[in-house]
Amino acid sequence: MKKLVKLEKPKDIFIDTEIKDFKDPQFIYLPCECNYKEGEYLYKNTFINDIVTSISGYVVKTEKLKCQNSITKCYKIANDYKENIKEKIQKKKCKNKDDLINYLEKFNLNNIITKISNKESIQNIVFSCIDEETYSFSEFMTLSNYFNEILETLNYLLNVFSLSKGIIATKNTFSSSIKNVKSILGTYPNILLRLIPDLYLISYEENLCDYLNILSKDTLILNGQEILDLYYALIKGKINNSVLLTISGNNVLKTMIVMTRTNTLAKEVIDKYIELKSNDYDIYINGLLRGYKENNECLITKDIHTIIINEKKTTIEEECINCGACQEICPFHINVLKCYLEKRSSKKCFNCGLCNYICPANIKLKEVVGMVNNEKKKH
Ligand code: SF4
Ligand code: SF4
Known part of the structure; x- marks a missing residue:
């Protein structure tokens, strides 16, 4: 990492x-x-x-x-x-992965179905309750307001995949705010709360799995919106x-x-x-x-x-001073400046925006280097 x-x-x-x-x-x-x-x-x-x-x-x-x-x-x-x-959807208890995928199709939960289908075997389930961007609190608010719903849903999924442990991962800066939910957690001994450092991109699948010491290839990671969608589908039988x-x-x-x-x-x-x-x-x-x-x-x-x-902020792009900071910071080891100068995008770019964030000349590098993925996002 x-x-x-x-x-x-x-x-x-x-x-x-x-x-x-x-x-x-x-x-x-x-x-x-x-x-x-x-x-x-x-x-x-x-x-x-x-x-x-x-x-x-x-x-x-x-x-x-x-x-x-x-x-x-x-x-x-x-x-x-x-x-x-x-027409109401008939609620059904899912017993295994295929059952689950068939049932979730009735709720149009295609992103979750793809995540599940892409894993050959699921050995770990992680609710990643991590807001990485500044100004974002949606994951934290999901955790602090829907804790019972999260636990019920995770417990349900653990049964579907016959797993003994699930993980809720949240930032260690939230530890004091989640004191009140820890007592409820005691009623689900199969679900662990893991506090992780407040670092940008820690919730990126490979980074999170590295940090939790589990393999990403057999880990299903769900965010707050997905957990609530699953709660409605699996526990309430609703969209x-x-x-x-x-x-x-x-x-x-x-x-x-x-x-x-x-x-x-x-x-x-x-x-x-x-x-x-x-x-x-x-x-x-x-x-x-x-x-x-x-x-x-x-x-x-x-x-x-x-x-x-x-x-509204107007930033003026200045000339590159060749400081190398963009390349140094890129978590995906892209030669950012070279790509930018050649007006070439990189398939490896994750659109994380760190190159823009660090550039002292205010050059909008991501808009060029991440272009392929930006286009994908639009379609
Ligand atoms: S936006 Fe793309 S090029 Fe820039 S730092 Fe992130 S991954 Fe690297
Ligand atoms: S961070 Fe900005 S100024 Fe520094 S090398 Fe990259 S593009 Fe040039």
């Missing part, structure tokens, strides 16, 4: 620790690849490609949203607040239509944690809960290092855990 770095934390963050439950968005938006007509009725939990509708209501019109620098035509669905579901979102940044008066429905417009959530310091701001999705710049017209999907609203 390459020596990992500790990130400088922003000061003066005020967090509202009460999770706001935004169950009733006025509208949700569905990308228009699907064939609906205005006035058509959509039940909640309708599967449309890899999307599941999170409300029931009528298609009111199509609208163009500007997300990830491109225009996406979307159906705007007006919430009828009835939560009408066409989880919500996303736990941190909204933070140096342009917000208070960091808020909001449980919101999928495919809600970020703007609707921001307008409802966030007090801004100034109206001149930039929005970043999922962090300043690994994330990307966006606007408030983006849709909240299950892969979004953080929205950062920062004061």
Whole structure:
């Protein structure tokens, strides 16, 4: 494991620790690849490609949203607040891996199915409750607010894979805040809590497994969103239509944690809960290092855990001083400067953003070196 770095934390963050439950968005938006007509009725939990509708209501019109620098035509669905579901899913007890995969297909949990299917054998299950990016608290809030649900779900999975031990990994900086959950943990002697150092990229699969002294090839690592999705599917027999979102940044008066429905417009959530310091701001999705710049017209999907609203900042790129810091810091041993000068991306790039973070000349190296993976992310 390459020596990992500790990130400088922003000061003066005020967090509202009460999770706001935004169950009733006025509208949700569905990308228009699907064939609906205005006035058509959509039940909640309708599967449309890899999307599941999170409300029931009528298609009111199509609208163009500007997300990830491109225009996406979307159906705007007006919430009828009835939560009408066409057909309930029959809850089933899964006894083994194949059973589990078949059952999870009913919930459209394709990312989790892929993770499970890609492992030839699963010998360890780890809930990685680690927020690495500054301003991100979604994993920690999942751990501190849904501890019983996490334990129940992990215990269920341990039975499916006939394992005797599961792990919850969280940052050692959280140890004082999780004192109250340790007593509950005692009722699950098969689940261990491991405190790990607060270092950037420690939750990257290979780093985490190295640190926990287990093999990554037979370890299933789940994050907070996945654990909650599994809790709803396995324990309740329901589809989880919500996303736990941190909204933070140096342009917000208070960091808020909001449980919101999928495919809600970020703007609707921001307008409802966030007090801004100034109206001149930039929005970043999922962090300043690994994330990307966006606007408030983006849709909240299950892969979004953080929205950062920062004061607008203009940084001027200067000339490279050949200090070598970008190459020194790259955890994937990429010759970053060479790639940048040759305007060439690297398949090895993890888009971690450390090269941008360290560069004294403010050169946006990641945008060139990580381009291949950025493109993948968009599709
Ligand atoms: S963004 Fe890519 S090139 Fe830059 S440090 Fe991270 S892995 Fe290396
Ligand atoms: S960190 Fe920036 S200034 Fe230093 S070598 Fe890399 S590109 Fe040049």
